[in-house]
Amino acid sequence: MMDAGRHPNIKLMTYCEIEEVSGYVGSFKVKVRQRPRYVDIDLCTGCGACVEACVFRRGVPNEFDEGLSRRKGVYIPMNGQGVPMKAVIDEDACLFLDKGKCVKKCIEACPTNAINFDQKEEFVDLEVGAIVIATGFDKFDPGRLSAFGWGKSPDIIDGLQFERLSSATGPTQGEIVTKAGKKPERVAIIHCVGSRDSNANAYCSRVCCMAALKHAHLVRDKTGAEVFEFYMDIRAFGKGYEEFYERVQEEGVYFVRGRGAEVLVLADGRLQVKAEDTTLGIPVDINVDMVVLETAMEPQHDSDRVASLFGLSRSADGFFQEAHPKLRPFHTNTDGVFLAGACQSPKDVPDTVAHASAAAAECLSLISRGEVVISPTTAIVDEDLCSGCKTCLSLCPYSAISFVDRGETSGVAEINEALCKGCGTCVAACPAGAITARHFSDQQILAEIEGLFRILVSEGTEKELVPA
Amino acid sequence: MSDNGFEPRIVGFLCNWCTYTAADSAGVGRMEQPPNVDIVRVMCSGRIDPAFILKAFVEGADGVIVSGCHPPGDCHYNNGNYKTFRRMPLLEALLQQYGIEPGRFHWGWISGAEAVKWAQLVRSFTEQVRALGPLEWKRELASKED
Numbered sequence: 001m002m003d004a005g006r007h008p009n010i011k012l013m014t015y016c017e018i019e020e021v022s023g024y025v026g027s028f029k030v031k032v033r034q035r036p037r038y039v040d041i042d043l044c045t046g047c048g049a050c051v052e053a054c055v056f057r058r059g060v061p062n063e064f065d066e067g068l069s070r071r072k073g074v075y076i077p078m079n080g081q082g083v084p085m086k087a088v089i090d091e092d093a094c095l096f097l098d099k100g101k102c103v104k105k106c107i108e109a110c111p112t113n114a115i116n117f118d119q120k121e122e123f124v125d126l127e128v129g130a131i132v133i134a135t136g137f138d139k140f141d142p143g144r145l146s147a148f149g150w151g152k153s154p155d156i157i158d159g160l161q162f163e164r165l166s167s168a169t170g171p172t173q174g175e176i177v178t179k180a181g182k183k184p185e186r187v188a189i190i191h192c193v194g195s196r197d198s199n200a201n202a203y204c205s206r207v208c209c210m211a212a213l214k215h216a217h218l219v220r221d222k223t224g225a226e227v228f229e230f231y232m233d234i235r236a237f238g239k240g241y242e243e244f245y246e247r248v249q250e251e252g253v254y255f256v257r258g259r260g261a262e263v264l265v266l267a268d269g270r271l272q273v274k275a276e277d278t279t280l281g282i283p284v285d286i287n288v289d290m291v292v293l294e295t296a297m298e299p300q301h302d303s304d305r306v307a308s309l310f311g312l313s314r315s316a317d318g319f320f321q322e323a324h325p326k327l328r329p330f331h332t333n334t335d336g337v338f339l340a341g342a343c344q345s346p347k348d349v350p351d352t353v354a355h356a357s358a359a360a361a362e363c364l365s366l367i368s369r370g371e372v373v374i375s376p377t378t379a380i381v382d383e384d385l386c387s388g389c390k391t392c393l394s395l396c397p398y399s400a401i402s403f404v405d406r407g408e409t410s411g412v413a414e415i416n417e418a419l420c421k422g423c424g425t426c427v428a429a430c431p432a433g434a435i436t437a438r439h440f441s442d443q444q445i446l447a448e449i450e451g452l453f454r455i456l457v458s459e460g461t462e463k464e465l466v467p468a
Numbered sequence: 469m470s471d472n473g474f475e476p477r478i479v480g481f482l483c484n485w486c487t488y489t490a491a492d493s494a495g496v497g498r499m500e501q502p503p504n505v506d507i508v509r510v511m512c513s514g515r516i517d518p519a520f521i522l523k524a525f526v527e528g529a530d531g532v533i534v535s536g537c538h539p540p541g542d543c544h545y546n547n548g549n550y551k552t553f554r555r556m557p558l559l560e561a562l563l564q565q566y567g568i569e570p571g572r573f574h575w576g577w578i579s580g581a582e583a584v585k586w587a588q589l590v591r592s593f594t595e596q597v598r599a600l601g602p603l604e605w606k607r608e609l610a611s612k613e614d
Binding site for chain 1: 477479485486493506508510511512514515516517518519520523524527528529537541542544545546547548551555579580581582
């Protein structure tokens with residue numbers, strides 16, 4: 001991210017949303033809504049003086065720490081490490097913007113006068129040749145499955161909260177502790193929360209097994225606590241992954257083969273995980289101090305909007321559909337629009353890097369060629385047959401058909417072959433039969449239908465196939 | 469399941485981006501389907517001239533399927549499926565006037581991700597047409613010409 005932010009040929013636009021997309025490969029027109037961040041991005045140095053000065057001491061839950069800490073109304077995203085490293089004011093958390101009253105200490109504190117409460121949202125028009133969709137994923141809300149006790153105890157956390165807890169820049173400076181601030185003695189890690197579950201998502205989220213093993217390793221390493229992993233299968237599919245799984249086993253982690261069935265909060269505040277150990281064939285209850293739920297990766301909540309904006313389709317699970325599952329895994333059915341990362345399917349970091357690099361390389365090869373290859377399946381008008389009725393004009397979804405006025409002899413329709421995508425809607429509608437779809441002409445399709453009802457009797461002779 | 473020994477001939481007009489993709493992945497996925505449906509691929513269901521369906525019946529088809537992308541937003545060409553949506557009910561009425569039972573013509577939507585739905589449609593529609601028996605349209609037309 002840092003490199004992308006610094007690169008002279010990359011213009012990073014953050015705090016933006018795409019409003020409209022039109023055009024086609026090589027010449028897309030994109031309308032971008034730049035939301036106001038109330039900080040002049042050119043003046044802000046990212047010093048953080050405004051954050052210090054902000055009087056909203058209580059703050060709001062910090063999304064970067066998955067709600068384990070709080071942040072103020074003005075903040076530098078990702079605990080001060082975001083790209084670009086510039087402050088932003090949260091409209092909903094800022095006392096002035098939300099409630100209308102604040103002493104605005106941030107303005108006094110800023111050494112470069114970057115804070116500007118008069119900023120308004122702006123629209124930026126871009127013209128681009130290719131588009132990469134890299135909108136990522138949403139994490140599964142474990143509250144949707146009541147069995148896991150989500151929200152009933154602060155010591156039932158999800159995998160990403162655990163990541164923040166064990167991070168040196170996290171709310172506890174990397175100490176793995178319970179909400180009460182004590183080192184846990186026993187920790188349960190539950191796999192497949194929201195994945196491989198007919199009550200949530202049918203698919204496997206791929207990354208959680210390895211994340212769970214990493215979390216088990218971190219708990220063993222940092223606290224020495226006993227760790228119980230509740231799993232259905234361990235899917236250690238990547239390079240070096242199986243070796244890591246063996247290493248974690250050797251570190252003394254207990255593996256319980258069986259889906260965690262229920263998490264209970266006991267009277268003394270401790271937690272109990274109920275499951276069936278399918279290797280022993282007995283039900284088990286294990287009391288622990290902390291439960292980590294390895295939640296599923298889900299499509300972004302607004303992926304339907306993004307799909308319709310860019311003309312993408314989505315597979316049954318809601319992730320964006322690639323053009324071909326094996327041979328075109330990062331292409332879409334819209335030329336010049338590519339997919340990168342977890343918006344297409346759940347992916348771990350190496351897979352995401354490979355997927356995204358492939359999409360970037362495809363964009364570069366498209367740009368360096370300087371011209372685009374378009375499909376020859378366009379429609380053409382036979383001017384002699386066209387009566388100029390204009391039926392086709394309103395049907396074309398790409399406005400590729402124009403009317404050429406010929407004065408007294410009315411006029412004819414004309415198709416711009418660069419704009420025509422060859423759907424053939426105009427061909428089916430033309431009352432005069434004046435429009436031909438190349439490679440899908442009426443004669444070709446009718447001959448195809450006729451061909452279905454004839455069988456080849458011997459070389460060169462055909463027989464009609466009449467229903468018996 | 470009606471077992472009258474009759475193997476119906478069915479023609480399916482499918483759009484390239486949704487239902488043809490679904491039919492392709494139903495095949496790749498080894499989903500069980502009877503071999504009675506012959507597929508004619510078109511780029512968009514909006515390309516399907518109602519004359520194609522009549523032509524298929526004239527040539528001897530016992531049933532016809534038309535399927536494209538789900539409205540509203542799935543169409544690869546923005547709104548070609550809406551044209552199908554407008555044309556097919558009119559054709560349905562016409563087919564009934566010609567004496568073709570409603571059960572012989574199916575039109576609808578199957579997305580590229582719905583391979584299972586395609587395989588189910590092929591199974592159920594084949595059984596439905598099998599139960600209706602052969603369409604004697606071609607023979608009747610021929611006898612009228614004589």
